[in-house]
Amino acid sequence: MEHVEQPPAEQPPRLRIGFAAEFYHVYLTPLMRSKRGTLTLDGLPRLPAEDDALVLLERFRAALSKRQLDGSGRATQRATLSLLWPRFQLSISLWMLVGLATDGAQPFLIATLVRELRTGTGSVGTRLGIVAAIGALCLVNTASLQQVLWFGSRCGMRAKVGLSAAVYHKMMRLELGSVASWSSSAVSNLVAIDLARLELSA
Incomplete structure (x- = not known):
């Protein structure tokens, strides 16, 4: 046939x-x-290429191979951070700065508006402009908070996906004697609990 x-x-x-x-x-x-x-x-x-498990695995392995394993876990930590740097870290920092700037500007605008209302100085157009500026700053502040949460969640997801792929790849390469020393529950706990904590901590 x-x-x-x-x-x-x-x-x-x-x-x-x-x-x-x-x-x-x-x-x-x-x-x-x-x-x-x-x-x-x-x-x-x-998923986008930068979030693909195989792409993250190759990046993690390449970053880990450049570092000397000393048993302290620092090499693994730095290799994991390489999955997130530089775009996500810079984006989170930028949006946090935007949020701080808007938080700091709103009290000054509110104080200016209250002072003008009490003293009767300033035109109606100026007061409306201050109100519009306060509203715009509130929108920008809300957007910055949303972006920080978005990038943080995506950072945690990428770290979990990359390390989960690394654990699976390592288990597939172990010899029978080494595999026998690992129970299925231990591997499940490593992926489902330990890596989930890493995702939630981002």
Whole structure:
């Protein structure tokens, strides 16, 4: 019987997360408007390349190979941080600075508005401008807080995915004698509990 090779299954496109998608989370819109009613793996887009488990695994292994393992865990910590640096750390720092700036500017504007109302100085247009500025600062402050939470969650997700792939890859390369010393519950606890704590701490 002649063997007929099946064509490779067409993979779904990768999810594109640009600045607007990060800010408004519009990448969730196709999932919310699914016509089939239920979500399946075939209907979900692939993660961006920088969030892919294989890509994160290769980056983690490359970073870990450049460091000397001394048993203290510092090499693993630094290799894990390399998965997050520089984009996420810089983005979180930038949005935190924006949040601090807006938090510091609002009391001064409120004090200025109260002083003008009490003394009767300033025009109506100036007061309306101050009110509009306070409202704009509140919106920017809310957006900065949302971005800090978004980037923090994504940092934790990337660290967990990269280390989970590293644990799985290591278990597949262990010899039978080494595998026998590890129970399935120990590996499950390592991935489900320890790495979950790393994700939540981000």
